[in-house]
Amino acid sequence: MTASTAAPPAAPAAPPDPVNVLKAFAGLRRLLGTYPPAHPMIAQKLRELDELVRQHLRRGPVLEIDVIDGEVRLDGVSFGTDRQANAQAIRELSDLGIDSIHIREGVEAEELRTVAEFLWQFKDASSSDSLESQLSRRGVRHVSLARLVQLDTRWRSQQWPDAPTGPLDPAYAESLALAEQTFETVASGRRLDAMTIRGLVELLIYRVARSNAALGQILAVKQYENLTYCHSVNVAMLSLLIGKQIGLDDAALASLVEAALLHDIGKTKIPLDVVKKPGALEKRERKMMEAHTTFGAEILVQTEGLRPMTPIVALEHHRSVKGTGYPDLGAAVPHVMSQIVSVADIYEAITGARTYQAPTLPERACLVLARLAGEKLNSALVKAFVNAITFFPLGSMVRTTRDEIAIVVGINPCDPLHPQLALVNESGDGPGTRIDCSARALTGAYERHIVETVLPQGNAPDMTQFFSASPA
Numbered sequence: 349m350t351a352s353t354a355a356p357p358a359a360p361a362a363p364p365d366p367v368n369v370l371k372a373f374a375g376l377r378r379l380l381g382t383y384p385p386a387h388p389m390i391a392q393k394l395r396e397l398d399e400l401v402r403q404h405l406r407r408g409p410v411l412e413i414d415v416i417d418g419e420v421r422l423d424g425v426s427f428g429t430d431r432q433a434n435a436q437a438i439r440e441l442s443d444l445g446i447d448s449i450h451i452r453e454g455v456e457a458e459e460l461r462t463v464a465e466f467l468w469q470f471k472d473a474s475s476s477d478s479l480e481s482q483l484s485r486r487g488v489r490h491v492s493l494a495r496l497v498q499l500d501t502r503w504r505s506q507q508w509p510d511a512p513t514g515p516l517d518p519a520y521a522e523s524l525a526l527a528e529q530t531f532e533t534v535a536s537g538r539r540l541d542a543m544t545i546r547g548l549v550e551l552l553i554y555r556v557a558r559s560n561a562a563l564g565q566i567l568a569v570k571q572y573e574n575l576t577y578c579h580s581v582n583v584a585m586l587s588l589l590i591g592k593q594i595g596l597d598d599a600a601l602a603s604l605v606e607a608a609l610l611h612d613i614g615k616t617k618i619p620l621d622v623v624k625k626p627g628a629l630e631k632r633e634r635k636m637m638e639a640h641t642t643f644g645a646e647i648l649v650q651t652e653g654l655r656p657m658t659p660i661v662a663l664e665h666h667r668s669v670k671g672t673g674y675p676d677l678g679a680a681v682p683h684v685m686s687q688i689v690s691v692a693d694i695y696e697a698i699t700g701a702r703t704y705q706a707p708t709l710p711e712r713a714c715l716v717l718a719r720l721a722g723e724k725l726n727s728a729l730v731k732a733f734v735n736a737i738t739f740f741p742l743g744s745m746v747r748t749t750r751d752e753i754a755i756v757v758g759i760n761p762c763d764p765l766h767p768q769l770a771l772v773n774e775s776g777d778g779p780g781t782r783i784d785c786s787a788r789a790l791t792g793a794y795e796r797h798i799v800e801t802v803l804p805q806g807n808a809p810d811m812t813q814f815f816s817a818s819p820a
């Protein structure tokens with residue numbers, strides 16, 4: 349940090365806009381990549397960034413800027429700035445995979461320059477080294493860059509219900525109750541019972557998967573912050589859909605469902621305040637959270653009667669197809685079962701709510717998967733998943749070109765973008781007229797299209813009624 353002889357002014361009433369720091373970082377990064385190092389524009393931009401950082405650090409010893417779902421947070425609190433105007437600076441960093449910049453007291457201007465240089469050279473972290481060690485090698489001690497841990501589910505929430513509300517499909521409700529019991533057993537230090545798991549796997553494959561109402565409740569956007577057991581049941585069902593789509597046989601499907609169901613069992617060993625913490629995790633907390641993979645594998649390998657893939661998937665489900673991710677297992681590419689669970693895990697996590705963000709709608713979640721395909725996720729499995737669930741999955745609430753609000757109650761396999769719908773009554777609580785969205789007028793033109801998925805306002809409609817009124 350450049351020296352200043354001026355006495356620090358009194359702390360301002362409102363914090364300075366953190367977006368200006370992001371903009372200055374992004375600007376400096378571009379200048380460093382474009383102009384020679386001694387160019388005056390670089391020096392000027394560095395001074396600007398340095399001054400902005402100093403303004404923030406007058407308010408406290410650490411400046412924490414996190415970008416969560418496009419929204420800038422300063423020290424964990426949403427700053428509520430104009431998203432549109434700030435979009436470019438935010439996007440530049442998030443395209444690099446950086447969602448979080450923490451700067452500590454004592455930072456020097458040269459360190460800020462080094463970080464900006466690093467960001468210019470940084471290409472989606474193909475290095476297996478952590479960001480921290482890469483920065484540390486460059487002499488950066490007071491700045492941390494991080495990707496936010498978006499995939500970690502929470503056990504409880506202040507803002508959202510912590511499990512599905514309203515009537516549930518009976519088989520789905522039974523599977524959730526059994527899974528909750530299983531996770532509590534392990535959390536309390538007792539042994540996992542392989543026979544209970546076998547029963548639960550059969551329940552999922554033979555009853556839950558055959559109920560459109562259950563699938564609707566699992567696939568549609570989830571207005572609750574799902575506890576780990578609930579997330580696990582949902583991931584098991586989504587993995588099953590991928591497994592069926594790629595033609596796995598019955599034995600492999602059972603193995604996949606068991607592994608998916610228990611992939612996060614290691615979270616029962618992580619302190620709840622870390623599991624529940626919204627936003628970016630500190631390094632120590634992140635390491636702890638990452639350990640759920642090895643904890644899970646240890647628990648599962650010690651449980652007699654489980655299928656051999658189960659501990660492997662627990663160990664590998666946060667590793668990418670490029671061999672990056674955690675835990676560090678060298679360049680080893682994860683088993684295809686782990687790759688399937690990774691796809692399901694991400695979709696399930698982002699279509700669920702978080703203390704700090706609304707759930708992502710299914711069609712947007714599919715686009716997120718598409719963006720990760722080839723880098724983190726297996727492209728063929730992403731394709732299989734999107735084909736299996738379609739852009740408008742069962743249970744989704746959608747708006748049509750005739751301004752109707754309806755629930756998707758059936759998929760037309762030959763025309764998945766024009767599914768079977770049941771209109772939502774004006775009272776919003778029951779199935780109205782059934783519509784085949786693929787119907788065409790005499791001219792050959794579609795009578796209606798789906799415009800978008802919408803988030804149910806207030807209480808979500810009772811899916812069990814919508815699906816009981818429609819043939820499976």
Ligand SMILES: [Fe+2]
Pocket residue numbers: 611612640665666
């Ligand atoms: Fe996980």
